Amino acid sequence: MEHSNTMAEKGEKRKRDDEADNNGPGKKETSAGGEHPLPGFRLSAVLRESARDKTIFLHGKVNGDGEATEDAVVIMERAPFQAESVSNLLGNNPAMTVQLKNDIYGVYHLSPPAELNDIKTTVIRPATEKHIKKYLHQEVYLIQEKGEDYKNITLPFIESQSSSIQWVYNILEKKAEADRIVYENSDPENGFLLLPDFKWNQKQVEDLYLIAISQKRGIKSLRDLTADHLPLLRNILQEGTEAILKRYKLQANQLRIFLHYQPSYYHLHVHFTALGHDAPGITVERAHLLSDVIQNLEMNSRYYETRTLTYALREDDALLKCFKDSGKC
Ligand code: M7G
Numbered sequence: 001m002e003h004s005n006t007m008a009e010k011g012e013k014r015k016r017d018d019e020a021d022n023n024g025p026g027k028k029e030t031s032a033g034g035e036h037p038l039p040g041f042r043l044s045a046v047l048r049e050s051a052r053d054k055t056i057f058l059h060g061k062v063n064g065d066g067e068a069t070e071d072a073v074v075i076m077e078r079a080p081f082q083a084e085s086v087s088n089l090l091g092n093n094p095a096m097t098v099q100l101k102n103d104i105y106g107v108y109h110l111s112p113p114a115e116l117n118d119i120k121t122t123v124i125r126p127a128t129e130k131h132i133k134k135y136l137h138q139e140v141y142l143i144q145e146k147g148e149d150y151k152n153i154t155l156p157f158i159e160s161q162s163s164s165i166q167w168v169y170n171i172l173e174k175k176a177e178a179d180r181i182v183y184e185n186s187d188p189e190n191g192f193l194l195l196p197d198f199k200w201n202q203k204q205v206e207d208l209y210l211i212a213i214s215q216k217r218g219i220k221s222l223r224d225l226t227a228d229h230l231p232l233l234r235n236i237l238q239e240g241t242e243a244i245l246k247r248y249k250l251q252a253n254q255l256r257i258f259l260h261y262q263p264s265y266y267h268l269h270v271h272f273t274a275l276g277h278d279a280p281g282i283t284v285e286r287a288h289l290l291s292d293v294i295q296n297l298e299m300n301s302r303y304y305e306t307r308t309l310t311y312a313l314r315e316d317d318a319l320l321k322c323f324k325d326s327g328k329c
Pocket of ligand 1: 167177195196197198199211259260262263264265266271281
């Protein structure tokens with residue numbers, strides 16, 4: 001409970017800071033440069049939506065520099081409830097319009113104040129074709145990638161892609177998100193930065209989501225890991241969990257700590273999520289528990305270089321085409 005209060009207080013403080021930054025609650029929020037994040041937004045397509053998750057993924061056009069238009073991907077998600085704020089709301093006799101009343105059952109419309117109606121909005125702009133496809137619903141197929149398939153098919157494919165990881169370098173160089181860093185080990189070989197993933201609004205620990213990013217560059221994914229990386233991986237596990245316990249009061253055994261294979265971004269990073277949170281990307285064909293990764297490398301330094309790794313690829317994924325062209329699936 002003590003922790004919920006801390007989070008709620010932080011949420012309140014953030015709200016006050018936001019209001020101060022904007023010179024008042026009514027002012028429109030814009031990006032740091034002052035420009036609106038989505039100038040002149042026109043919807044091109046709804047990529048995906050989920051009534052259950054209360055999310056919608058949109059592709060649209062916005063005004064870029066001069067006459068140019070830019071593609072944008074916008075992800076809108078209704079924020080999870082916070083017990084304290086809803087209990088305050090209900091305790092203040094809010095206006096409730098009846099929709100249905102039958103015996104002991106009642107359904108009402110309640111229009112909450114603006115601060116409880118938060119829609120987390122993630123903007124990717126300019127969005128690449130890959131971003132747009134990432135959120136489009138597609139059939140998926142399993143790949144059984146042998147060690148040699150990685151060398152002959154996957155690695156050349158990854159190297160041919162111009163997928164940018166500038167956002168990762170911005171974080172490592174403190175050019176972006178520096179104020180969000182939760183923990184830092186600055187050792188260039190075995191150090192890392194821990195910060196909230198941009199999937200998490202940081203308002204409640206129930207859906208906690210942080211990422212640890214390796215200081216060392218050039219470790220693309222699980223496939224590159226050998227016993228030489230054990231000190232780095234052990235630091236992430238040990239110091240990452242300690243930092244989360246200290247800041248968010250969640251114990252190590254309440255966390256799911258894993259790597260993705262394939263990842264979307266080829267710079268080594270580790271995901272930390274609340275165990276009770278059904279986060280995207282925790283399926284068995286994608287998530288590899290960090291503790292298992294460490295044990296496997298302790299047993300065999302070439303484990304991830306040599307073993308067959310199974311993962312799913314979307315129908316339109318160019319890597320799937322490479323596997324098909326090589327007669328491997
Ligand atoms: P991944 O395993 O490469 O791919 O994880 P995924 O995105 O398909 O899961 C990258 C992780 O970094 C994801 O959890 C993203 O939500 C997160 N992420 C991506 N970007 C571009 C940013 C960013 O700019 N800031 C932060 N804090 N997190 C990001």
